[in-house]
Amino acid sequence: MPIPIIKPVFGKEEEQVVLEIMKSGQITRGKWTIKFKEAFKDFTNTAYCHTVCSGTTALYIGLKALGISSKEDIVIVPAMSFMATIDAVILAGGTPVVIDIDESYTMDVNFLQEAVEKYNPKVVIPVHLYGQTADMDRINQICQPRNIIVFEDSAQAHGAKYKNKPAGSLGDLAAFSFYASKNVAMGEGGAITTNNPNIDEKISNWIEFGDHPALNVRITEFQAGVGYWQLQKLPHTNKVRKKYAYMYNEEFKDLPGLILPKEYPQREHVWHIYTLRHPKRNKIVEKLIEHGIGARIYYEYTLHELRNAEHLPCEFAEAVKNEIFAIPVHAALKEEEVAYIIDTMKKIVRSV
Numbered sequence: 001m002p003i004p005i006i007k008p009v010f011g012k013e014e015e016q017v018v019l020e021i022m023k024s025g026q027i028t029r030g031k032w033t034i035k036f037k038e039a040f041k042d043f044t045n046t047a048y049c050h051t052v053c054s055g056t057t058a059l060y061i062g063l064k065a066l067g068i069s070s071k072e073d074i075v076i077v078p079a080m081s082f083m084a085t086i087d088a089v090i091l092a093g094g095t096p097v098v099i100d101i102d103e104s105y106t107m108d109v110n111f112l113q114e115a116v117e118k119y120n121p122k123v124v125i126p127v128h129l130y131g132q133t134a135d136m137d138r139i140n141q142i143c144q145p146r147n148i149i150v151f152e153d154s155a156q157a158h159g160a161k162y163k164n165k166p167a168g169s170l171g172d173l174a175a176f177s178f179y180a181s182k183n184v185a186m187g188e189g190g191a192i193t194t195n196n197p198n199i200d201e202k203i204s205n206w207i208e209f210g211d212h213p214a215l216n217v218r219i220t221e222f223q224a225g226v227g228y229w230q231l232q233k234l235p236h237t238n239k240v241r242k243k244y245a246y247m248y249n250e251e252f253k254d255l256p257g258l259i260l261p262k263e264y265p266q267r268e269h270v271w272h273i274y275t276l277r278h279p280k281r282n283k284i285v286e287k288l289i290e291h292g293i294g295a296r297i298y299y300e301y302t303l304h305e306l307r308n309a310e311h312l313p314c315e316f317a318e319a320v321k322n323e324i325f326a327i328p329v330h331a332a333l334k335e336e337e338v339a340y341i342i343d344t345m346k347k348i349v350r351s352v
């Protein structure tokens with residue numbers, strides 16, 4: 001059996017909650033939706049939380065609530081992310097401007113300084129990519145004096161911390177995803193968190209048939225029940241991910257040509273994706289797959305290339321996309337599978 005790049009871990013609690021909800025007949029807008037929402041608010045240390053049907057929807061609704069609607073509304077995004085980060089801006093009607101990333105694979109704040117001066121954006125979306133937060137103090141320091149809203153894309157960062165504060169509470173608002181691969185998985189789902197009552201009110205109007213037309217973006221009780229238990233288990237599953245990531249770091253540190261992920265001080269990584277770089281990436285990925293290891297590339301294209309978007313020079317991201325690849329790091333992995341991945345990686349990297 002091949003080792004998949006992603007696999008959620010479900011146990012008795014998730015099984016039981018799904019059955020309980022089915023038997024109760026209350027399959028939407030019930031106690032689990034409320035329970036999950038409350039738990040997620042506490043977990044992210046925020047005052048307001050709305051659950052929605054996906055991370056893309058969370059980004060889109062957040063941007064609409066912030067008033068993004070016309071081409072003059074500029075939103076800064078990093079060059080390396082899942083396409084939803086830029087697509088939400090385009091769908092909302094705004095203009096994305098893409099800037100480079102740094103060695104942390106998150107937004108390079110030096111380019112942010114240049115971009116805010118040149119483009120006068122309304123919103124900046126730092127993405128906490130692969131499970132590590134962006135440099136939030138420096139981003140806030142650039143944005144706050146200019147009244148630019150900071151909208152965290154926390155889709156890959158459940159439980160990640162910056163200076164001991166959780167992702168989701170580090171800017172003005174945040175979007176999360178609970179897609180099947182995520183550290184908290186419901187199949188599909190998302191959330192928007194904020195501490196700002198004005199932003200919260202505007203979000204409510206976009207999702208609860210308020211004072212203008214809105215969409216139905218609700219999750220079901222099944223998703224909320226599963227999500228609730230996933231959240232209770234997150235400290236454990238994140239610990240397992242970290243253990244495997246640290247094993248890889250140790251075992252791969254002397255492999256020729258391989259660049260390991262960098263964990264920055266005061267940024268607690270939750271190892272959503274374990275990314276490496278190597279000049280012979282394509283060969284390595286091909287061989288890993290041949291050996292039954294689900295290696296994948298996150299991401300093959302930069303966002304400005306993907307959507308032909310306005311951008312500052314993005315040399316680092318454009319180089320990284322040709323070298324980057326990921327190997328499985330999820331909590332469903334068994335120790336012997338991790339040992340096999342380590343062994344196989346060593347043989348392949350030494351032979352390419």
Ligand SMILES: Cc1ncc(COP(=O)(O)O)c(C=O)c1O
Pocket residue numbers: 053054055056057081082084085127153155156176177178179188189190
């Ligand atoms: C960084 C990032 N942003 C946004 C999303 C969109 O989330 P979803 O797939 O739930 O729409 C994802 C994940 O898929 C993501 O990884």
